Amino acid sequence: MQKSTQKPILFTIYKRREYISMFAPKALLATLALSSSLTFAQGIVLNDQNLRTDLNWLNQQGVIQISTSTWPMSGDEIQRALSQAKVSNNTQQKVIDAVVAHLNANNQLLKASLFAETDQKNIPQAFGDQQKAQYQAGLELNAGNQHWDAKIRVNAEKDPQIDNDQDVNVEGSYIAAKLWNQWLIAGQIPTYWGPAHDGSLIRGDASRPVYGVTMQRAEQQAFSNKWLSWIGPWQYQAFAGQLHDYDAVPDAKLIGLRLTAQPLPYLELGASRAFQWGGENRPESFDSFWDAVIGKDNVYEDTPNPSNQVAGFDARLNLQPLLQVPMGIYAQYAGEDEAGGLPSKKMYLAGVDYSSSYQNMPFQLYTEWADTRTNGKAQGITYNHSTYTDGFYQHGYPLAHAMGGDGQMISVGGDIRFDRINRVNARILFAKLNESNQGINYAFPEKDQLKALDLTWSHYLRPDIPLKLNGWISDSDVHGNDAGASIGIEFPLEKGLFSY
Secondary structure: OOOOHHHHHHHHHHHHHHHHHOOHHHHHHHHHHHHOOOOOOOOOOOOOHHHHHHHHHHHOOOOOOOOOOOEOOHHHHHHHHOOOOOOHHHHHHHHHHHHHHHHHOOOEEEEEEEEEEEEOOOOOOOOOOOEEEEEEEEEEEEEEEEEEEEEEEEEEEEEEEOOOEEEEEOOEEEEEEOOOEEEEEEEEEOOOOOOOOOOOOOOOHHHHOOOEEEEEEEEOOOOOOOOHHHOOOEEEEEEEOOOOOOOOOOOOEEEEEEEEEEEOOOOOEEEEEEEOOOOOOOOOEEEEEEEHHOOOOOOOOOOOOOOOEEEEEEEEEOOHHHOOOEEEEEEEEEEEEEEEOEEEEEEEEEEEEEEEEEEEEEEEEEEEEEEEOOEEOOOOOOOOOOOOOOOOOEOOOOOOOOOOOOOEEEEEEEOOOOOOOEEEEEEEEEEOOOOOOOOOOOOOOOEEEEEEEEEEEEEEEEEEEEEEEEEEEEEOOOOOOEEEEEEEEEEEEEOOOOOO
């Protein structure tokens, strides 16, 4: 039942694979991948930047085929992709080993974490960055098998970036059960919808997680029906939860649905929709809910506006199957309103990424542009609403893109793994923030222009003990020059902790 009991078997198998990979044919490697992947516990995999980078790298190298645009992910789906891996060189094997090591670390029964930074980091948060306070300590219990999964995490915080009157929380905790091919998850876990590296126009993970219930498929296999099989591998994620500390409409609900499909091996399409509904002194009848579901929000006079809607589409094109180039092109657009059955008052995002290696060191590069203004103009409309006047935020953090509404951002970033225990990721960003001076955006409450360098070194003291050192330099029109650093570590609580 305990996840931690499975780690030695998996680690041993992959160490052997590392030794023989330079001599083994593809068929043998695929067999080894299948046998070893079946040993780790299936479950829910939460947002992690290094893991997402590695999975994307394997995708663009043509080693696996998996969608990484919807988080949290299912461990079953990662397991399926690894079992079908087409490994052709040692560098690809190195990245697979990194993925497996990450999954092994997640399986530890009991873990602790510590985090500290020199001062508040005032730049848009990166994917998977769940640190919301200057000092944080966490204790985590993991358990599960192929039918259920649970993570109980208790966090203690000091000097939060945005005060929420809580020194202790359970963010990152959940309990999940699998029925047939469906995961049902209850807890407080981060959500991310979209193909981009640095943000999503609809649901990102820059806010504190929302309490709620999530459903999604365990494996993304295509329909077996010949009339539907053309859709290809597909996934959905449905969410319903309640916003915390939302003063404008206490007890307001957040509901969302995302669908993705890969009708072609090189093309992934996604459609997402989220809306705020209900709450104190708001209608919560089935009729009101149904009006919100069908988008009947353009109401007038005394008719209550049922919800605050955000919806949009995204796509990713993988050039590896088409041109044998390890590159991807992606885009997303979202709207704050509806016209003609489609999102209007639009926001845009686009980017390109490239995955290769240099002297057996796998690396990924990307550049990305995002514009959360309304049709290219800062009008105070994006992530705002006449009824839900605290906007599409929780605790003042954006529920969507990390910079919030009425902003523009260009980022250039990358990741390189030097060896088994050292990797570096970095990004440079240029941003115009909160151009309409919306007070509801507590993360960036003033109109500002920002330039920043964000650099992280990950050093693995052991495969299950990552030490992360982060440093940043920024230049803000409002706050001037700033620089800081942080350190974070996770480690299992076990006998012989520092033996290797």
